[in-house]
Structure formats: C-alpha cells, structure tokens
Amino acid sequence: MATVTYAGATRHYPGTDRPAVDKLDLEIRDGEFLVLVGPSGCGKSTSLRMLAGLEDVDGGKILINDKDVTNLPPKSRDIAMVFQNYALYPHMTVYENMAFALKLRKTPKSEIDVRVKKAADMLQLGDYLNRKPKALSGGQRQRVAMGRAIVREPQVFLMDEPLSNLDAKLRVQTRSQIATLQSQLGITTVYVTHDQIEAMTMGHRVAVLLDGVLQQCDTPRALYDTPANVFVAGFIGSPAMNIKTVALTDEGGVFGQMILPLTREQVAAARAGGDGKVTVGFRPEDCQLVSATEGGMPVVVDLVEDLGSGANVYGHAAINGGDERFVVSTERRSMPNLGETVFVKPRTDHHHAFHATSGIRLA
C-alpha cells in the first residue's frame, strides 16, 4: 500500500546533451495501476528504473509513501520488479526463484511455503514448482517472474514491458490476467510499455512520454477524447488519428471543399502565432463514408485492410495543392474497392484542433 511521487525527477546520462528523463512530475495514488507509455527512447524505462533505484537520479526527488527514497539502494525501497526478459535465476527451481527474496529476509520456512504456494496457485504454477526456468515456456517464465514479485507483497510493483517477449495471443491473455491480479491485490503498480493498446486496456491512468518529457497523464478515456497535444493525439489510438496542418479561416480548418468547423475561441487561439494555419485531426473511427452530394472529402482508395469485423481504408486526397494520406475505419458492409473514390466526412464535433506551431490542443 503506497503512493509514489516523482518530483522533478531528472536523469541525465553523462556525455549526452539532453536528459533521458526531464523533470518528471507524477503522482501515483495508492493502489493505482499507472502505465508509462511512449515510443522507444522516450525515457519510460529509465523513469521506472529510477524508481527501482537501478538508475541514478540527477535532479529532483522520488518519494514512496511520502518518504524520500532518491538515494536509497534498491533493496531498501520494498519494491518488486518484473523484467522484460524475466531475469529468473537460471540455477534455481521455480519454487526457489519465488522464495529467494523471502529467504534473504529471514522469513520463517513455513510462511515462505504458504506464500509461495498461494502465489503459485494464483498463477497456475503449482505443477512446475520443481522445474528450472529453462524447462518452462515463455508464458510460464513470465508467470514465474510475476510470482516472484507477488510473494514479496511489496509496496509497489514495477513492470518493464513484461509482455513483449510473448506471442500475440498469449500477450492478450496475460494482459487481462495481470490487470485482474493487480485489482485483486490492490498493490500500486507502475507498468512500462511501448504498446498503446496495452496502456489503454490495463491502466487506470496512462502517462505518455516523449523525449524524456511527460506529455499527458490521464485516464485512457481522457487521453483518447481530449489529447493534450499533437503527439498524444497521434500516439493513442489505432489506426492513428488523421492529423493535417491546413489553412485556417474564420469558420475552421480547410480540407479542400470541406471545412472542419472550429469555435470562435479556437480560431482566435489558432491565429496567435499560427501563421494562418491550424492543425486538425480526426480519428479513423470517427468518420463516415458518405455519398458525393453530402459534402465529404473525396479520397482515392490505395489499400483496404480487411479485419473481418470491419476494415481500415487507406487513401489519398489532394488538399490545398498537396497529396495527403488518410485512414478511415468502415463497417464490413461498406468496404470500398481499390482505386475507388470515396467521400469521407468526419462526425460532427469529433475532431480535434491543435495549434499549428506549438502543437498544443485548442480548447
């Protein structure tokens, strides 16, 4: 049971000109499942390792339960971590792997036994307790790594891309298992992933990082509905949002014949320093394919991805002199053919506007 606070935490690797993690401010509530997400090299793993004590903190502080742990060694922080490659002890059996931390803490044998067996039951590892890691499958190894963290009953769980070495189907299964387990145990969890679907499905809140800077931290729903800037808008959601920087008029952003309306305040904010342009985005799933007369934007279809339940339609349209690419999600019934021209119309009030130069959301 613990809260975690990053207070301006900074990590600057010697010999680099830019911090890997730049003044990270983040408060994680007791029992919360927080996901750190971002493209590779954004500093999400570094942030996690700073919390674990495996990485130096060059500026700012890290608090666990309001206690400053910035300079404490990893073992004094009462945290457990699940590594991407699991980092199981290859010379120990599954049982010994899970019991190792408890043994080092001089926990009585009988209690170790109870706790290991309980965790093994929870993770369906009961039959494998006497096996060595090399005799286990990837999914089983992953569960042992989870078990090793669970038996400790730590204040905070840290997970560093624990699913990335599993195959796609197992990943989806384990994803829901981890989320269920976390809510049962109620232990504060910080989870790092590069996969935005994992982030959206598992996290109570999601923190999006780019180049070591926190972009936005909010519930998955809020990230999806009101992305704080262009990066978050493009990163969250699959397929990615259609984001274009277009000419600005009093009514809104100009997409050829179609105008995406903006409020008076948005237009005013976009004008300031925006060079007569505005960045407008709409999600592939927030559009309709309409008939030629309904005022949609004509898009020539380049590729159709048939997903069974629906389809992603990729195409291009000539807008303001340039050739722009678009993605639209459609139902299976209205799947267009290659080379066909479809008319795309975003649903009213489902588009997002950002400042053309700063990329910040226009409220």
Place this chain on the structure above:
Amino acid sequence: MRHGKLPFVASFLALPIALYVILVIYPMLQTFYLSLTFWRGFDVDPVWVGFDNFTKLFDDERFWKALGNHAKLLVALPLITIAIALFFAFLLNVGGGSKGGVRTGVWGSKFYRVVFFLPQVLAVVIVGVLFQTVYRSDDSGLINGILTKIGLDPVYLLVNPSTALWAILFVAIWQAVGFYVVLFSAGMASIPAEIYEAAELDGASRVTLFFRVTLPLLWDTIQVAWVYLGIAAFDFFALINVLSQDNGYGGPDGATTVLGVELYNSFTKSNIGRASAIGVVLFFLTLTFAFLTLRASRRETVEY
C-alpha cells in the same frame, strides 16, 4: 554420408591424423615399451626387464615423496588460485555496485586488470629466476634484505624442507591468478545484468550476490579452471627445476620433488627405463584426475 563426400573429408583429415599418430601416439607407445626395458640410450637394443622398473619405482622413497607433493599441490593450487581469482574477478566486474544503471567494478579496476594479468605474459622460467632473487637466503634477496634491514632474523624459505614447497606454490599461484581472473571475468560478463538487478531488488547484499548468484552461475567455468589447474599441479617441473635446492633436483632432500623432476633426472642419468616408467605413471594419474573431476563436478549446464 553422400557419395563422393568421404574422399573429400578424408583428404582433409589425413595430414593431421598422420602428424598426430607420428608425433603423439607413436612416442607414447614407445614410452610404454621403454618403461618395460632397461636402456641407457647408447645400447643397440633395449633389454627387456618386464615390470622391474615399476617395482623399483614403487620401492623408491623419492617417488612417494613426489606423489605426496603432487597430492598437496593438487589440493592447494586449484583451491587457492580459484578462490583468489574469483574474489578479484568479482571485485573487478560487479563488486563496485551499480553506477548509473551499469554494474561496475571497484575504483581503478581497469588498472588492476592489467596488473593481475602481467605475470601471465612472463615465461615460467623467467618467473622462477625472478623469485630466486626474492627468496635468496643472503641479504641481497628481497625478503631477507628487508628482514635484516629492519633487524629481524632472515628466513630460509627454499632451504627449510617444511616451507620450500609452499614457497614455490606461492610463485605458481602468483603467476596463475591473472589468467583465471580473466577467465572468470569473461564468465561473469556473460551473466545478464538483469539477474544481478533482480537479486539486488530481492534484497541481496554483495556477499549473498556472490555466493547465491555469481558462484552457481559460474560453475561451468570454475570446473574448467579446476581441470586446468589440476593438470598444472601434475606438471610443476619448470618452477621446481629453477627454484628448488640440490641444483633443481627437488631439494632439500626431495622435499619439493615432483614426478616431472624425477623423470628428468632419470633421463639425464641415462636411465631411460625408469624415466619412461615415471612417464607412464604420470599419464595414468593425469587421465584418472581429469576423468574424476569431470565426473564429480558434473551438473546441469545453465542457460539464460
């Protein structure tokens, strides 16, 4: 094997096998034969004496002294060398804790790495000569020079029968440690850093880290080191020959003699039969040792 492949493979193997047979197998068989003869090397034909050389050998006090010394060396050399090398390798590689997420050795580890390895590049004989001057009995020796300067009685490490072997063993360890530090360093480098991190998060101190994680994961490498050092303990000829009393004849009074020295001596005294008999004994001893070690230390190999 597909048709036509056999001559191709055989043509590649023929030369090495021929060389091996002529230069290794044939002399070995010759040794076995000579060990059953009396021969001074100048006679036309060796005289067949059956197991005479062996029975004489087993009655020889010096032979048993040599065997006893091998036993001592066999225990002490691997044990001490591996212990020291493991300790240094741990300090040089992971003993410094983690700095900025990278596990490092203690301060100055790069320098020490060079220092430890330095004796390894010297020839054994050179090392022996070097330590002759260290151990010299008069005050021009390093040890006794210092001892007499500060007013203490000189020590006669190579002259005293109870210390002579250990003084020579020290030289061997001094020279060997560097190589095993490098060997163990390579072994430690192949252990993923994440395992150390996991152990650290689990609450392991440096000592537990060493005994519970590093050591078990290095077991294969240690086993190899044990075999190497054991075989070295069956040799020891060069150091004894350079350092021991009685003109290198395992002195004082056979206190430091080993089979190699006995063999060499029989040979120089033109007793080829006895020399060959010792060679045969040494051959079977080494073989038995290698077999036993590999048997005893067999464990599952570790995979990461």
